[in-house]
Amino acid sequence: MEIEQAVARHYAHGSLEETILDALAAAGKDIKHLKPKDLSPVDEFHVGGRQATTAFAEQFGLRPGMRLLDIGCGLGGAARYFAHEHGCQVSGIDLSAEYVNVANALAARVGLEERVSCEPGSALALPFEPGGFDAAYMLHVGMNIEDKARLFAEVRRVLKPAGLFGIYDVMRLAAGDLSYPVPWASGPESSFVADAASYRRLLAAAGFEVLQERDRRDFALDVFAQMRARGAGAGPAPLGLHIVMGANAGQKVKNMIADISAGLIAPTELICRVP
Numbered sequence: 001m002e003i004e005q006a007v008a009r010h011y012a013h014g015s016l017e018e019t020i021l022d023a024l025a026a027a028g029k030d031i032k033h034l035k036p037k038d039l040s041p042v043d044e045f046h047v048g049g050r051q052a053t054t055a056f057a058e059q060f061g062l063r064p065g066m067r068l069l070d071i072g073c074g075l076g077g078a079a080r081y082f083a084h085e086h087g088c089q090v091s092g093i094d095l096s097a098e099y100v101n102v103a104n105a106l107a108a109r110v111g112l113e114e115r116v117s118c119e120p121g122s123a124l125a126l127p128f129e130p131g132g133f134d135a136a137y138m139l140h141v142g143m144n145i146e147d148k149a150r151l152f153a154e155v156r157r158v159l160k161p162a163g164l165f166g167i168y169d170v171m172r173l174a175a176g177d178l179s180y181p182v183p184w185a186s187g188p189e190s191s192f193v194a195d196a197a198s199y200r201r202l203l204a205a206a207g208f209e210v211l212q213e214r215d216r217r218d219f220a221l222d223v224f225a226q227m228r229a230r231g232a233g234a235g236p237a238p239l240g241l242h243i244v245m246g247a248n249a250g251q252k253v254k255n256m257i258a259d260i261s262a263g264l265i266a267p268t269e270l271i272c273r274v275p
């Protein structure tokens with residue numbers, strides 16, 4: 001509970017919807033006629049944003065009408081992508097009531113409110129019946145969750161037989177202190193970065209079969225190089241994750257990039273299945 005409170009405090013903003021709409025308008029978007037992709041610079045809170053989500057989604061065998069669960073859905077960018085591009089029905093859950101409210105408001109603005117529905121709650125006590133989802137995913141959420149055994153047991157409970165579970169988290173590659181703040185935590189009290197071997201062990205103990213692991217460090221380093229090239233000589237773009245991350249966004253990103261570049265951590269994908 002204390003961890004969840006610290007996590008919620010870390011992500012608290014206060015006027016996020018208004019800030020995002022102002023930034024969209026400043027970027028030249030007509031906020032009365034938004035499309036899901038207009039939001040992608042600001043609503044995909046993980047390394048590589050939409051590019052990472054697209055590559056991740058390819059591994060799911062998505063079909064229209066599939067029921068997906070987005071664990072730690074944040075502002076719902078990935079949920080809207082799966083709904084809009086693949087015709088899936090997505091339920092999202094997140095600790096932050098503010099994020100959930102913004103996620104639902106943005107879904108309504110782009111006409112996806114029938115296919116995307118987010119609610120506040122904990123990944124450690126999912127408010128869903130057993131066996132209801134075809135697939136579940138979490139994007140950059142496990143770094144905030146210490147009790148991954150319980151998390152994976154909960155995900156396993158709500159999946160159908162043969163259901164898929166995809167993870168895209170920042171994972172530990174080597175021992176060493178991380179620099180804080182990072183995008184997911186203000187300090188070590190709410191940061192639980194684990195190595196892929198621990199994920200695999202805990203997933204197997206929860207009854208999952210791990211199908212695939214993909215290290216995304218090189219992809220991340222490319223993304224950071226592209227960011228540097230775009231930013232050279234220019235001020236910050238009006239629309240970007242910095243408006244979600246708050247005043248010390250630059251320091252959070254800088255610390256994360258330094259620790260990925262140093263080989264301490266890396267974004268990593270795991271795809272597993274209920275046997």
Ligand SMILES: C[S@@+](CC[C@H](N)C(=O)[O-])C[C@H]1O[C@@H](n2cnc3c(N)ncnc32)[C@H](O)[C@@H]1O
Pocket residue numbers: 004007008011043044045046071072073074075076077078093094095096099121122123124138139140141144145183184
């Ligand atoms: C870095 S953000 C990623 C958001 C989203 N998955 C995305 O990629 O845009 C991490 C999110 O996980 C949520 N989160 C962290 N711990 C959680 C928990 N125990 N239960 C539900 N959500 C949690 C946070 O509130 C935050 O919205």
